[in-house]
Amino acid sequence: MDKEKTPITPGIKLLRSFARVNKTMTKFVQQTAIANGLSVPQYTVLLTVASEKKITQKTVGERTFLPKSTLSQAVEVLVQEGLLKRQQVEDNRREMQLILSDKGLTLLKAIHQQEGGVHQLSEKAVGLLTDQQFEELLETHRTIASYFETQNEQGES
Amino acid sequence: MDKEKTPITPGIKLLRSFARVNKTMTKFVQQTAIANGLSVPQYTVLLTVASEKKITQKTVGERTFLPKSTLSQAVEVLVQEGLLKRQQVEDNRREMQLILSDKGLTLLKAIHQQEGGVHQLSEKAVGLLTDQQFEELLETHRTIASYFETQNEQGES
DNA sequence: ATCAAATAGTTCCAAAATGAACAGTTCGTA
DNA sequence: TACGAACTGTTCATTTTGGAACTATTTGAT
Known part of the structure; x- marks a missing residue:
């Protein structure tokens, strides 16, 4: 007993392979985010909004796969810091339009050059x-x- | 102003691509772990130990990229639940040898078949x-x- | 027009994750 | 053999995360 080794199946290899890349990449995402006073979700949101002029919070959610609550809080902080502007959609008071502010754009450009x-x-x-x-x-x-x-x-x- | 779209560079595509796969995979890892009363790190540790008869906690750390503290706590719980056995390395009282118990092996086999x-x-x-x-x-x-x-x-x- | 179901977003809180300080051990070297 | 540096693992405090319940709005069916 206690002698058996569970074989490493292809599926496990797949999981490990992704885990490795992700851990190492995440580390840098985190570093970059923190170095610029952002959390990872905040940075993610900023990047996502930047790639579209206007985008609803809902869409950001779909693209980033962030849980609603995490997303909502990230947006809140970004708005408070003036990096993002939030405005109601024309004919729908439920959805929120997110727009990168000039300040946000500036920050993002700076980050990209770091x-x-x-x-x-x-x-x-x-x-x-x-x-x-x-x-x-x-x-x-x-x-x-x-x-x-x-x-x-x-x-x- | 506020009109510019930041272009989506290959690097960003790379990040997004990994993010997508990871979010979807992580979700299932989590589901599986929870369904079996484990946290994600705990499940990860169990899998890693299972692939070697004996393995030091240090090595598990290197393989899984889990932070020391997370690892330590995950191991602690697993030991308490009798899924893992912990024993000091022969001639080194600093390192910990981890071994999958019969109970752990049984659980893991069950999980693999789910x-x-x-x-x-x-x-x-x-x-x-x-x-x-x-x-x-x-x-x-x-x-x-x-x-x-x-x-x-x-x-x- | 009304009401139930679906949807977008927010709030709240418990659980998970992790950095930092710490304790004990080993190693090198003087 | 003694002492400082490096190393393994633990503990503690704090932050981060994300599920669940909630509010407000919209949609659709009757």
């Missing part, structure tokens, strides 16, 4: 790959993510 | 890929992770 920040590092990381490798990576990730996502509504009675 | 658990799902996810795709994924991940890891000791004066 030596050793995630942004720079991840650009360089992509540079290590051939175009084909990069495309295949994204494609494979899509396959895997989609698969897991379809498993969501399973198992409810 | 329909809809991460284990099953990730095996199936791998099944969606060709062998070549899978190998290339792991290889690319290694490239990226190694790159980030080398960036660790940078920036200290």
Whole structure:
């Protein structure tokens, strides 16, 4: 007894592989965020809003997969600090429109230029790959993510 | 003003791609863990110990990238619940040897067979890929992770 | 027009995660 | 052999996280 080794299956390898990349990348995301006075969710939200002129909080939620409560609080702080502007959608008083303020844009640009920040590092990381490798990576990730996502509504009675 | 869209660079695509896969996978890891009365770190530790007959806590730390404190507490609970045995290394009273107990092994086997658990799902996810795709994924991940890891000791004066 | 169900977002709070300080051990070297 | 530095693991305090209940609004069916 106590002698058996559980074999390392491909599935476990997959999990570990993602875990490794993620731990190391997350570390830098965190560093970058903190260095600029932001939490990780805050930084994530800022990045997401930046890529669209206007975007509803709902959409940000869908893109970032942040839980509603986390998202709501992150937005709140960002608004208070003047990095984001919040305005009601024209004909829908339920949804919130989020817009990057000038201050937010400035901050984000600064972050992108920081030596050793995630942004720079991840650009360089992509540079290590051939175009084909990069495309295949994204494609494979899509396959895997989609698969897991379809498993969501399973198992409810 | 407020009109500019920040372009989505390859680096950001990379980050997002990993974020998406991770959020969806993590969700299932969490579900599986909770369904079996474990926290995510606890489940992670259990899996890691299971793949070696004996392993030091230090090594588990290196493999899982869990912070020391998190690891220590996770191990503590697992030991209390009798899933893991802890014993001092022969000639080193500092390091801790961790061993999966029979009870732990039993639990882990049960988890592996659970329909809809991460284990099953990730095996199936791998099944969606060709062998070549899978190998290339792991290889690319290694490239990226190694790159980030080398960036660790940078920036200290 | 009314009312129930769905939806967007907020608030609150308990659980989880982690950094930092600490205790004990080992190692190197003088 | 003695002492400082490095190392392994624990403890404690704090922050972060995210589920659940709630409010307000919208939608849809009757």
